[in-house]
Amino acid sequence: MKESTIMKIHYGTALASVGLVAVHILMRLTTGFADSLSYENVLANYQSVPYVIMLELILILLAVHGFNGLRVILLELKQGRVYEKAVSYGSMVGMIVLIGYGSRTIIMTNMGMT
Amino acid sequence: MAQVSSIADEQASTPLSSPKSIVLRISKFNPKLDESSKFMEFTVPYQKWTTVLEAILDVKKHFDHSVAVRYSCRQATCGSCGMMINGKPKLACFTKISELDSDVVTVEPMNNFPVIRDLTVGFEKLFEKHQKIQPYLIRDDSELESDEREFLQSPQEVEQYIQFANCIKCGLCNSACPTMATDSSFVGPQALAQAYRYVADSRDKGKDTRLNIIDESHGIWRCHFAGSCSQVCPKGVDPAMGIQFLRGYLLGFRS
Numbered sequence: 055m056k057e058s059t060i061m062k063i064h065y066g067t068a069l070a071s072v073g074l075v076a077v078h079i080l081m082r083l084t085t086g087f088a089d090s091l092s093y094e095n096v097l098a099n100y101q102s103v104p105y106v107i108m109l110e111l112i113l114i115l116l117a118v119h120g121f122n123g124l125r126v127i128l129l130e131l132k133q134g135r136v137y138e139k140a141v142s143y144g145s146m147v148g149m150i151v152l153i154g155y156g157s158r159t160i161i162m163t164n165m166g167m168t
Numbered sequence: 169m170a171q172v173s174s175i176a177d178e179q180a181s182t183p184l185s186s187p188k189s190i191v192l193r194i195s196k197f198n199p200k201l202d203e204s205s206k207f208m209e210f211t212v213p214y215q216k217w218t219t220v221l222e223a224i225l226d227v228k229k230h231f232d233h234s235v236a237v238r239y240s241c242r243q244a245t246c247g248s249c250g251m252m253i254n255g256k257p258k259l260a261c262f263t264k265i266s267e268l269d270s271d272v273v274t275v276e277p278m279n280n281f282p283v284i285r286d287l288t289v290g291f292e293k294l295f296e297k298h299q300k301i302q303p304y305l306i307r308d309d310s311e312l313e314s315d316e317r318e319f320l321q322s323p324q325e326v327e328q329y330i331q332f333a334n335c336i337k338c339g340l341c342n343s344a345c346p347t348m349a350t351d352s353s354f355v356g357p358q359a360l361a362q363a364y365r366y367v368a369d370s371r372d373k374g375k376d377t378r379l380n381i382i383d384e385s386h387g388i389w390r391c392h393f394a395g396s397c398s399q400v401c402p403k404g405v406d407p408a409m410g411i412q413f414l415r416g417y418l419l420g421f422r423s
Contacts, residue, residue: 058383058418129385130351138385 060122067119074112081105100163113156121149189213190265192223194235195276198285205283207274208232214265220273221249221260224287236286244402247338251287252276257343257400260287278343293352294339297359301381303366306374325370332365332410334403341397341407353386357397357407360388364410367417379417388414 081099082090089095099105125145129138192212197205210231212223221239228235237260240246244262253263254274265273281289305319341357342348348356363382367375382388388411397407416422 056383057385057387057389061389062419126390130347130354130390133351133353133386 064119064122067115067122071112071115071119074108074115077108078112097163100160103164106160106164110157110160113160114153117149117152117156121145121152124148187213188215190223190270191272192227193272193274194224194227194232194286195274196235196286197277197283199283205276216264216266218265219261220251220253220258220263220265220268220275223265223273224260224275234286236284236288238288245336247336250278250289250338250340250343252278252343257340259338259340259402262402278339280343280345280348281339289339291337291339294337294342294356294358297355298337298362300355301359301363301366301378302374303362305366305369305372306377307371308373319371321370328370329365329368331405332361332368335362335365335405336403338402340400340402341405344396344400346394346396347390347392351386351390354390355382355387357391357411360391360414361397361405361407361410364414367414375417379414382414383418388418 084090085095100109122145125141128141128145189211192210193207194210195205196202196208210227212226214223219242221237221242224235224237225239228237237249237251239249239261241248242261244259247259249260250257251260252258252275253260254268254270257278260275275287277283277287277289281291281294284290335358337358339358341361345354345357347354360382363378366372367378391408391411393408393412395408398405398409401407413422
């Protein structure tokens with residue numbers, strides 16, 4: 055993939071994350087910040103399908119943005135063909151694993167498997 | 169050796185009886201012999217107009233012929249005498265001692281370049297990256313049409329790139345760049361500014377080729393827009409701005 059395409063995704067995920075995380079934080083304020091983080095309330099949030107979709111989107115956006123950011127930092131830190139390949143593929147694997155594990159948590163909680 | 173003696177025979181720019189003097193600290197390092205660099209200190213007289221290069225050449229003439237320094241035009245045109253002067257990349261021929269406002273002037277080789285000896289650094293990578301972006305007009309119709317004598321441009325079209333054509337390849341921008349300090353593969357502000365110089369030229373048709381060259385993992389996207397390249401340029405070129413314009417092309421904001 056071209057670096058400009060990757061960076062477009064990088065900037066896009068950053069902007070979208072800011073919007074969705076803002077909504078996510080504002081949702082905390084609907085029932086009072088401390089109450090909204092109580093165990094029962096958090097579980098209740100996962101029963102709302104639109105909210106679950108938003109959480110899943112935040113997870114994907116932040117994972118893509120974060121791991122690409124990490125890739126960029128590591129590429130600037132050290133250079134070399136093998137190292138750069140390892141960093142690129144490692145970041146991709148890390149991203150997939152994180153999205154997979156996070157999605158599993160979201161889906162299981164939504165299904166009531168706590 | 170012949171070159172050293174000819175320099176030593178030159179007239180000293182500043183009489184040794186000059187009332188004002190500074191301590192000139194010169195970094196001495198020969199990578200083939202030394203493990204690390206060391207500083208040698210010389211008390212050098214100066215006048216209001218004395219440049220750092222003249223002070224170094226006075227040291228060569230009167231104290232230490234072995235100081236390695238590259239210079240040529242002495243008028244900020246050849247781009248040979250770039251070095252760190254009191255911690256900032258500057259042209260030695262274009263920096264007056266009086267404007268440094270310091271009793272001690274420290275000169276070191278430029279950062280982000282391999283040291284050949286003392287104040288002289290290798291420019292191979294700089295030129296290699298400069299050549300990589302194809303710094304020439306690319307056109308299919310390289311031959312002029314029958315009646316044409318030149319590729320005409322309006323003043324507005326010239327205005328788009330003319331400041332970038334002032335680059336003298338001195339390497340100060342690359343020396344100041346924080347990305348180049350860690351990423352040796354980064355194409356660098358000098359080459360990127362030159363890429364923009366040709367992309368913005370209405371006579372050039374190689375925009376896509378150049379954008380492809382700089383659109384790689386150690387290309388234009390590794391610039392963090394620190395802006396130090398533009399700050400140190402002795403010719404008023406603004407590489408940071410050129411880089412942002414190039415990003416505009418790649419992101420689809422410019423065509």
